[in-house]
Every structure is written in C-alpha cells, then in structure tokens.
Amino acid sequence: xxxxxxxxxxxxxxxxxxxxxxxxxxxxxxxxxxxxxxxxxxxxxxxxxxxxxxxxxxxxxxxxxxxxxxxxxxxxxxxxxxxxxxxxxxxxxxxxxxxxxxxxxxxxxxxxxxxxxxxxxxxxxxxxxxxxxxxxxxxxxxxxxxxxxxxxxxxxxxxxxxxxxxxxxxxxxxxxxxxxxx
Amino acid sequence: xxxxxxxxxxxxxxxxxxxxxxxxxxxxxxxxxxxxxxxxxxxxxxxxxxxxxxxxxxxxxxxxxxxxxxxxxxxxxxxxxxxxxxxxxxxxxxxxxxxx
Numbered sequence: 001x002x003x004x005x006x007x008x009x010x011x012x013x014x015x016x017x018x019x020x021x022x023x024x025x026x027x028x029x030x031x032x033x034x035x036x037x038x039x040x041x042x043x044x045x046x047x048x049x050x051x052x053x054x055x056x057x058x059x060x061x062x063x064x065x066x067x068x069x070x071x072x073x074x075x076x077x078x079x080x081x082x083x084x085x086x087x088x089x090x091x092x093x094x095x096x097x098x099x100x101x102x103x104x105x106x107x108x109x110x111x112x113x114x115x116x117x118x119x120x121x122x123x124x125x126x127x128x129x130x131x132x133x134x135x136x137x138x139x140x141x142x143x144x145x146x147x148x149x150x151x152x153x154x155x156x157x158x159x160x161x162x163x164x165x166x167x168x169x170x171x172x173x174x175x176x177x178x179x180x181x182x
Numbered sequence: 183x184x185x186x187x188x189x190x191x192x193x194x195x196x197x198x199x200x201x202x203x204x205x206x207x208x209x210x211x212x213x214x215x216x217x218x219x220x221x222x223x224x225x226x227x228x229x230x231x232x233x234x235x236x237x238x239x240x241x242x243x244x245x246x247x248x249x250x251x252x253x254x255x256x257x258x259x260x261x262x263x264x265x266x267x268x269x270x271x272x273x274x275x276x277x278x279x280x281x282x
Contacts, residue, residue: 005183012184016192023199023219032211039215042196046222053189053233055241058248062225065248070218070255077259078211081266099205107198114190124237131238139238140245148242155249162253169260172267 011052019045032078036071043067054128057137189230196223210262210274214255221251 003011018041025038043066050059131139144152196219203216225244232240265277 008184012188016188019192020195020199023196026212026215026219027199027203027206032209035212035215039218042219042222046226049189049226050229053229055229055233055244058229058241058244061245061248065252066218066222070252073255073259074211074215077263080263081211096206100202103198103202103205106201107194110194110198111191114187114194117187119186120235122234122236124235126238127236128233140242143238143242144245148246151242151246155246158253159249162256166256166260169257169264 008052012049015045015048015052019049033075036074036078039074040067040071043071054131055136057140186230186234190227193223193227193230196220196226208274211259213274214258214262218251218255221247 022038022041022045026035026042029035029038043062047059047062047067050056050062126139200216200219200223203219204213207213207216225247228240228244228247232238232244269276
C-alpha cells in the first residue's frame with residue numbers, strides 16, 4: 001500500500017505489538033478457551049499485516065480459514081473435552097525455565113542473523129503496480145493454475161485425505177453407543 | 183522506512199513464542215495452537231519476502247501452507263478426540279506406549 005512512511009510504521013508497530021501480546025496470551029492463559037481467543041487475535045493482527053504487505057487476498061483467506069474454520073474447530077473440541085481438562089497442570093518450574101531460556105536464545109540467534117543479513121535486489125516481475133493493475137486474486141489464480149499446478153493438485157488430494165482421515169478417526173465404534181444417541 | 187528485516191524479526195519472535203507454547207504446555211490442544219502460531223509466523227515471513235522481492239511465489243506458497251495447516255488441524259484434533267475417548271485423559275505425557 002502507498003501510505004506515508006509514518007503511517008506505515010505506525011500500523012506495523014501497532015499490529016506487531018498486538019500480535020506479540022496475543023501470542024504471549026496463548027502461552028500464559030490458564031483456560032484453553034482464552035488461549036483460543038488470543039490465537040484469534042493473532043490471526044487477525046497477521047491478516048492486517050498482510051494487507052499492509054500488498055496481499056489483500058491472503059488477508060481475507062487467512063481470516064476465513066484460520067479465524068473462521070480452524071479456530072472454530074479448536075473451540076468445538078475444547079467444548080467436547082472441557083470437563084476433564086482442568087486436571088492438567090503446567091510442567092515443573094525447571095522444565096519451564098529451560099524451555100523459555102532456550103527459546104529466547106533461539107529467538108536472539110535468529111534476530112542476529114536476520115538483522116545482519118543483506119537483502120537481495122527486487123528482481124521479480126510483480127511490482128505493486130503490476131499487481132494492482134491486474135488484481136491480486138487474479139495474479140495468484142493465474143500462477144496457481146499455470147506455474148504451481150502440481151502443488152495445487154497435491155493440496156486438493158491432501159484435503160481429501162484429511163477429510164476421510166478425520167471422519168474415520170473421530171467415528172464412534174459400532175456397538176459402543178452412548179446414551180445421547182438414544 | 184520499513185524493510186523486510188522488520189517483518190522477519192517479528193516472524194522470528196512469533197515463531198519462538200509458538201515453540202515455547204509447544205514445549206511448556208501439557209494440554210495437546212494448546213500445543214496445537216503453538217504449532218499454528220509457528221505456521222503463521224512462517225507465513226508472515228513468506229509474504230514479507232514476496233512483497234520486498236516483487237515475486238509472487240511466496241504468496242502462492244502461503245496459500246498452500248494455509249491449506250496444509252487446516253488439513254493438519256482437522257486430523258490432529260480428530261486424533262485428540264479419539265485418544266480422549268479411549269482413555270478419558272488428555273495428558274500428553276501419559277501417551278507413551280511407543281516409548282522405548
């Protein structure tokens with residue numbers, strides 16, 4: 001998007017802060033429902049980032065798929081399993097501290113590598129003007145059906161496998177009827 | 183002036199928070215949420231590089247990653263439900279029949 005420099009930086013830092021705080025909320029929340037709702041805030045903050053990065057179709061796809069389907073699936077499973085979830089505790093303090101220290105070290109290592117690296121020159125063909133002229137969805141669609149046709153078809157087969165697999169795994173066994181089924 | 187480094191550093195921070203979620207929590211549902219957080223962090227890095235290199239391959243890849251993540255969550259949660267039905271307890275540390 002062609003905003004001013006200050007506006008772009010302000011929006012970036014605003015949604016970056018929201019995303020990081022909500023991600024910390026996912027780790028820290030005691031109740032799984034609060035973790036799921038914090039995760040929804042992360043998804044929506046990242047969708048706002050995608051709009052800032054000239055990817056409106058991905059922003060809407062992210063909101064619909066992640067916040068609209070994946071999260072609802074999480075909430076349904078939490079609803080089904082909830083009465084027995086409160087007996088779980090966190091790990092021991094030593095394990096928690098070790099995990100946090102190593103993850104922080106990993107984050108610092110990644111940040112050091114990323115901050116010290118050079119960015120390649122922008123040699124692609126899809127400048128923001130070209131994408132805006134042709135439409136973002138049209139560009140992704142034409143690429144999906146021409147250059148990325150094989151990954152697209154494999155993703156379709158993967159979805160079919162996931163549907164069949166989820167139905168088989170979650171099916172009740174014959175003869176083990178619970179009383180809600182009459 | 184925003185460069186790609188801003189976005190990739192944010193992606194690294196979100197990724198490590200997702201990794202902490204998987205390591206620290208024992209509830210499998212919250213571990214799945216950590217995995218989704220890591221996938222989202224990587225998506226952000228892809229889209230950032232795609233925009234700053236004027237190359238659409240990153241965004242198509244993000245589309246495929248979105249699909250794979252949704253499929254993985256469906257199968258994973260079906261597994262969690264099946265395990266819970268078999269043993270009435272969702273603690274991941276107790277699912278250790280394959281342990282050597």
